[in-house]
Amino acid sequence: TQLLEQSPQFLSIQEGENLTVYCNSSSVFSSLQWYRQEPGEGPVLLVTVVTGGEVKKLKRLTFQFGDARKDSSLHITAAQPGDTGLYLCAGEEAGGSYIPTFGRGTSLIVHP
Amino acid sequence: DAGITQSPRHKVTETGTPVTLRCHQTENHRYMYWYRQDPGHGLRLIHYSYGVKDTDKGEVSDGYSVSRSKTEDFLLTLESATSSQTSVYFCAISEGRTDFYYEQYFGPGTRLTVT
Numbered sequence: 001t002q003l004l005e006q007s008p009q010f011l012s013i014q015e016g017e018n019l020t021v022y023c024n025s026s027s028v029f030s031s032l033q034w035y036r037q038e039p040g041e042g043p044v045l046l047v048t049v050v051t052g053g054e055v056k057k058l059k060r061l062t063f064q065f066g067d068a069r070k071d072s073s074l075h076i077t078a079a080q081p082g083d084t085g086l087y088l089c090a091g092e093e094a095g096g097s098y099i100p101t102f103g104r105g106t107s108l109i110v111h112p
Numbered sequence: 113d114a115g116i117t118q119s120p121r122h123k124v125t126e127t128g129t130p131v132t133l134r135c136h137q138t139e140n141h142r143y144m145y146w147y148r149q150d151p152g153h154g155l156r157l158i159h160y161s162y163g164v165k166d167t168d169k170g171e172v173s174d175g176y177s178v179s180r181s182k183t184e185d186f187l188l189t190l191e192s193a194t195s196s197q198t199s200v201y202f203c204a205i206s207e208g209r210t211d212f213y214y215e216q217y218f219g220p221g222t223r224l225t226v227t
Contacts, residue, residue, distance in 0.1 A: 033215060042116075042202050042218030043155075088155070092214060099170070100214055104154035 003027060004089055004103035012109045016078050021106040023089035024071045032072045032091035033100070034063055043088055069094070079110045115139055116219040118203050124225045131190040133222050135203030137183075143206040144186040145170075145216065146178060148199040155202065161186055162208075193226045200224075 005024045013019055023032065031050045035043035047056050049065035049072060056063045060083075062075040076083055090102045115138030125131050135144060145160040147170075157170030159178040167178050175197060177189045190197055203219040 031214075035218075040221075042204075042221050043216075045215055045217065048215055090216070099157065099160065100216060102155040104152070 003093065003101045004091065006087075006089060006103035006106050008106060009104070010107050012111070013079055014111050015080055017110075018075070018077050019079055019108070020073055020075045021087055021108070022071065022073050023103055025091075026070065028069050028094040029091035030069075030094045032065060032069075032089060034072070034074055035088040035090065037086040037088060037105075038084075043086075076108075079108075081110045081112050084108055084110050116203060116205055116217060118201075118219040118222050120222060121220065122223045124227060125193050126227055127194060128192050131193050131224065133188045133201055133203075133224070135186045135188070135219055137186075137205045139205060139217070140183060141205040141217075142183075142208045143214070144180065145204040145206070146176070146186065146188045147202045147204065148172065148197075149202060149221075150199050158188065158201075190224075193224075195226050198224060198226045 003025055007022050031048055033048045034046045036046055037043040047063045049063055052067045052069045054065045060077045064073045086105045086107050088102055088105045090100045092100050117136045119134045143162055146158040147155045149155050156172045158172055158176050159167055159170055161167045161180040164180055179187045201222045204216040206214045206216045
């Protein structure tokens with residue numbers, strides 16, 4: 001069983017559309033990170049959320065941490081082809097080993 | 113960008129041969145990690161290090177060993193490569209527990225093919 005479940009697994013949209021991807025767990029997390037990975041490269045850290053209910057914005061990307069710190073979402077407004085990539089969430093389980101665990105990712109393709 | 117390099121970037125080897133992948137960092141971060149990434153499985157932790165000579169196993173450590181003799185270098189060795197170890201290998205670094213979270217910075221990856 002995957003500790004962090006990401007959905008959807010794949011997303012193919014047109015430029016200008018909005019989208020939301022989800023990262024869910026039955027466990028409570030101390031913090032949660034979002035990464036973007038482009039083909040042939042390593043993941044790049046986008047943001048860390050720590051406090052339940054926290055919302056962070058990074059240009060057209062909005063990240064939210066659930067009140068109970070068991071889930072998170074990433075919303076992209078007016079997607080652009082440059083947003084194409086694999087979006088990964090990762091976190092450390094509260095009271096756990098302090099080694100981050102990763103979800104399997106959402107693969108996003110934005111068509112011009 | 114965090115200063116992390118991996119070598120080699122690509123390698124093709126034969127079943128049964130030993131292979132060593134190197135990760136080098138210039139950030140003086142305490143933690144270093146080796147992951148493999150495979151379709152349908154995402155990133156899976158192989159081994160990690162929390163200091164010089166201090167290492168521990170991850171979820172897929174069978175068939176792999178690691179060594180860290182200096183802060184900046186973390187080596188991953190496949191003692192006798194098998195086709196199931198064909199994968200993309202990523203090294204990551206982290207300062208450690210800062211304000212209740214670990215943020216990781218990844219290298220560019222090594223694509224290993226075992227024939």
